Amino acid sequence: VNGGVGFGVFSLDGDEPRVGFRVGHGVLDLAGAGLGDVFEATSLNPFLALGRSAWESTLARIDRLVTRGAEFIPLEQATTHLPFVVGDYVDFYSSLEHATNLGRLFRPDAEPLLPNWRHLPVGYHGRSGTVVVSGTPVVRPCGQTKRPSDDEVRFGPTRRLDIELELAFVVGVGSRLGEPVSGSAFRDHVFGVVLVNDWSARDIQAWEYQPLGPFLGKSFATSISIWVTPLALLEDRFVAAPAQDPEPLPYLRVRGDWALDIELEVELSGTVVSRTNARGLYWTMPQQLAHATVNGASIATGDLFASGTISGSEQGSEGSLIELTRNGAHPIRLGDGSTRAFLEDDDEVILRGRAGELELGEVRGTILPARCPRNS
Amino acid sequence: VNGGVGFGVFSLDGDEPRVGFRVGHGVLDLAGAGLGDVFEATSLNPFLALGRSAWESTLARIDRLVTRGAEFIPLEQATTHLPFVVGDYVDFYSSLEHATNLGRLFRPDAEPLLPNWRHLPVGYHGRSGTVVVSGTPVVRPCGQTKRPSDDEVRFGPTRRLDIELELAFVVGVGSRLGEPVSGSAFRDHVFGVVLVNDWSARDIQAWEYQPLGPFLGKSFATSISIWVTPLALLEDRFVAAPAQDPEPLPYLRVRGDWALDIELEVELSGTVVSRTNARGLYWTMPQQLAHATVNGASIATGDLFASGTISGSEQGSEGSLIELTRNGAHPIRLGDGSTRAFLEDDDEVILRGRAGELELGEVRGTILPARCPRNS
Numbered sequence: 098v099n100g101g102v103g104f105g106v107f108s109l110d111g112d113e114p115r116v117g118f119r120v121g122h123g124v125l126d127l128a129g130a131g132l133g134d135v136f137e138a139t140s141l142n143p144f145l146a147l148g149r150s151a152w153e154s155t156l157a158r159i160d161r162l163v164t165r166g167a168e169f170i171p172l173e174q175a176t177t178h179l180p181f182v183v184g185d186y187v188d189f190y191s192s193l194e195h196a197t198n199l200g201r202l203f204r205p206d207a208e209p210l211l212p213n214w215r216h217l218p219v220g221y222h223g224r225s226g227t228v229v230v231s232g233t234p235v236v237r238p239c240g241q242t243k244r245p246s247d248d249e250v251r252f253g254p255t256r257r258l259d260i261e262l263e264l265a266f267v268v269g270v271g272s273r274l275g276e277p278v279s280g281s282a283f284r285d286h287v288f289g290v291v292l293v294n295d296w297s298a299r300d301i302q303a304w305e306y307q308p309l310g311p312f313l314g315k316s317f318a319t320s321i322s323i324w325v326t327p328l329a330l331l332e333d334r335f336v337a338a339p340a341q342d343p344e345p346l347p348y349l350r351v352r353g354d355w356a357l358d359i360e361l362e363v364e365l366s367g368t369v370v371s372r373t374n375a376r377g378l379y380w381t382m383p384q385q386l387a388h389a390t391v392n393g394a395s396i397a398t399g400d401l402f403a404s405g406t407i408s409g410s411e412q413g414s415e416g417s418l419i420e421l422t423r424n425g426a427h428p429i430r431l432g433d434g435s436t437r438a439f440l441e442d443d444d445e446v447i448l449r450g451r452a453g454e455l456e457l458g459e460v461r462g463t464i465l466p467a468r469c470p471r472n473s
Numbered sequence: 474v475n476g477g478v479g480f481g482v483f484s485l486d487g488d489e490p491r492v493g494f495r496v497g498h499g500v501l502d503l504a505g506a507g508l509g510d511v512f513e514a515t516s517l518n519p520f521l522a523l524g525r526s527a528w529e530s531t532l533a534r535i536d537r538l539v540t541r542g543a544e545f546i547p548l549e550q551a552t553t554h555l556p557f558v559v560g561d562y563v564d565f566y567s568s569l570e571h572a573t574n575l576g577r578l579f580r581p582d583a584e585p586l587l588p589n590w591r592h593l594p595v596g597y598h599g600r601s602g603t604v605v606v607s608g609t610p611v612v613r614p615c616g617q618t619k620r621p622s623d624d625e626v627r628f629g630p631t632r633r634l635d636i637e638l639e640l641a642f643v644v645g646v647g648s649r650l651g652e653p654v655s656g657s658a659f660r661d662h663v664f665g666v667v668l669v670n671d672w673s674a675r676d677i678q679a680w681e682y683q684p685l686g687p688f689l690g691k692s693f694a695t696s697i698s699i700w701v702t703p704l705a706l707l708e709d710r711f712v713a714a715p716a717q718d719p720e721p722l723p724y725l726r727v728r729g730d731w732a733l734d735i736e737l738e739v740e741l742s743g744t745v746v747s748r749t750n751a752r753g754l755y756w757t758m759p760q761q762l763a764h765a766t767v768n769g770a771s772i773a774t775g776d777l778f779a780s781g782t783i784s785g786s787e788q789g790s791e792g793s794l795i796e797l798t799r800n801g802a803h804p805i806r807l808g809d810g811s812t813r814a815f816l817e818d819d820d821e822v823i824l825r826g827r828a829g830e831l832e833l834g835e836v837r838g839t840i841l842p843a844r845c846p847r848n849s
Contacts, residue, residue, distance in 0.1 A: 184601075185600050185601055185602045190685060200684075203684070204684075211683050211684060212619075213617075213619075213680055213681060213683065216617060216619075216626050217617055217681060219681070219684075219685055219688075220685065220688055221597070221598070221685040221686045221687075221688050222597070222598040222599060222600055222688070222692070223598060224561050224598055224770060225561055225601070226560055226770075226771060226772070226773045227650060227770050227771060233650075236650075236651035236769045238768035239653070239767055239768060239769070240767060240768050241589075241592060241593055241722065243588075243589075243592075250592050252722050252723075252724070274603060274605070274609075274612075274694070275612035275693075275841075276844070277615070277844075277845075277846045279846060298768070301768065304589055305589060305593060305595065306684070306686075307587050307589065308576075308579070308587060308595075308682070308686070309566060309595055309596065309597040309682075309686040309687065310597045310682075310684070310685040310686020310687070311597075311685065312595075312596055312597050312765075313764070313765070313767065313768040313770070314768075316598070316765075316768060316770040317651075317768040317769045317770050318650070318769075346617065346626065346628050347628075348628070348846050387846075388689070389688075389689070389692075391615055391616060391689065391846060392614035392615060392616050392674070392677065392689040392690075392692060392693040393612045393614050393615070393693045393694075393844070394600060394602075394603050394689070394692040394693050395603060396602070397602045465651075468651060468652070468653075468769070469653075470653045470655060470724050470763075470767060
């Protein structure tokens with residue numbers, strides 16, 4: 098049984114998509130239930146833009162509807178869609194364990210953690226136009242690769258297709274250009290969270306990423322949950338984040354408990370291959386937001402800010418295959434006896450998150466064979 | 474007299490914005506002239522999505538209207554707006570001279586050109602939500618910096634605020650996820666070009682950019698022209714691009730002349746400080762498009778693909794101050810006798826482009842003083 102509580106976009110029998118709220122196996126039709134025209138939109142964006150008091154009053158009204166036995170549409174009758182129009186997509190690198198593991202693999206001859214890492218939440222912009230909803234198949238990307246041991250540049254399907262287990266926050270209320278958003282204003286701007294699979298072609302990435310960062314190694318697809326879980330439903334899951342050393346600059350100091358206690362797991366073709374928790378992330382969401390806007394950059398409704406891969410310190414808690422398999426050197430064994438260094442065609446990956454009683458919307462994706470250009 | 478021929482969005486006396494075509498000092502109201510409802514939109518996007526035959530028939534109809542003496546609205550009566558809703562913003566690094574110059578400055582102890590540079594058009598995603606239209610003031614960004622010689626991380630207004638002179642292409646017709654767009658399909662997807670000023674805070678960029686690329690050093694603002702110049706008006710400006718060595722992989726081989734012979738200049742507070750030409754770019758626009766989609770990434774209406782800084786090989790032909798001033802060591806002298814290593818508050822920068830008889834829309838921006846967060 099797959100769970101997931103939150104707001105999403107669904108349609109019935111080819112009708113126009115509209116906004117719904119999922120609980121368990123059913124979807125509540127919010128426009129149909131009389132909650133307002135804003136839910137007749139084909140994306141969550143108009144609702145997201147309304148702001149915190151509207152978000153909370155809507156949840157209170159949903160709560161009353163559910164208590165009174167409102168009718169739910171069975172989930173299997175609903176076609177689901179990308180829940181919101183993605184503005185900008187930013188991907189951070191906020192797990193100390195992941196950054197250390199990747200640094201070791203990508204720069205074996207240097208200090209794994211670069212000097213800036215403990216001073217600021219390192220991040221970059223990804224491709225928002227290729228953010229897709231859970232269930233969308235992922236075509237294995239083609240591209241250039243060159244290992245240090247290769248004489249020539251090669252072209253072809255990636256041979257090191259990977260996942261990244263991430264948690265992202267979704268912006269509701271935007272800000273004005275030139276005006277930083279402080280970490281303490283986080284809850285006034287941010288509506289909720291989704292799980293993210295930031296699919297990665299490690300061989301393409303390794304060859305292209307210097308000096309301007311990942312591009313084609315990531316831009317072919319990024320999958321998010323169907324259902325956006327409002328922060329207001331996660332109030333009891335905020336816990337203290339790991340201690341930071343050195344103490345960050347004042348604009349990155351945010352009072353209160355800002356780590357999210359959400360248990361996470363990665364299932365690969367039927368076998369759970371990793372279990373971890375989002376609470377271990379070094380940089381918190383309000384710090385990420387304060388950093389991303391401290392230069393005056395504005396945010397907008399639908400902006401997606403992902404954590405970066407979430408890895409724990411123990412074996413079996415890493416959020417990517419490159420870490421789980423030690424760069425492919427130690428393949429993992431699946432329940433059917435087969436092994437994986439990286440993803441194979443037809444593999445299905447499912448990311449799941451659980452916050453106590455509440456399940457986040459899962460993120461599913463199946464790998465389709467490559468379709469390289471003919472003239473390559 | 475400032476020129477600029479192309480499509481843009483304007484409004485009169487607080488009315489709803491609509492699409493216009495500028496020639497010289499006047500704007501043709503395309504909806505008013507009966508060219509179709511698509512021009513009543515508040516952005517060019519619906520028109521861009523129509524495709525090449527609609528773009529060309531529209532230009533033919535505009536040509537007839539102009540020949541018959543259609544009435545133009547005087548430019549000074551029109552309020553102008555961002556011409557299109559920006560999808561994803563990609564910034565390349567396609568000038569050999571610029572990449573070499575920057576490599577020398579950012580990595581003084583290594584080969585300036587990284588091994589991948591001659592094999593693929595290096596690029597990354599920028600922030601689309603902070604793309605602004607010419608004339609929008611730019612607030613000096615605040616951020617973290619740390620020079621190798623500094624003991625501590627500093628926070629404050631950038632002291633190395635710079636420009637980047639670029640030319641960008643604007644996507645009209647999108648593509649499907651999972652299906653690469655070949656270079657030969659370039660003209661079916663791409664509508665036109667704009668000049669771009671990719672404002673850059675060099676000190677913020679230098680501290681943050683490893684290993685995931687530029688982020689806050691660029692994301693505070695990127696300025697584009699008011700007027701988008703259709704490729705169809707630049708037919709006679711396509712010339713042979715520089716020879717490439719080594720020959721690129723087959724997917725990057727595109728027949729025909731694909732460099733654009735557009736003369737460019739940078740004016741800084743009244744003095745022209747750089748003159749160059751877009752035709753010297755090593756990687757061409759169809760190569761950039763073929764590369765950006767070879768992994769199956771889709772493109773969408775309004776996507777903006779910028780060239781990266783355009784620098785020539787001679788002194789005074791560099792497209793950024795960091796190059797013109799040799800990292801600030803050799804300030805340039807302005808007409809009023811003052812000197813600049815980097816931009817000062819109240820400086821105004823104007824980028825101009827000329828393709829024979831035709832002027833591209835200029836890009837203007839003035840620097841406002843920093844507004845750092847109080848708690849920093």
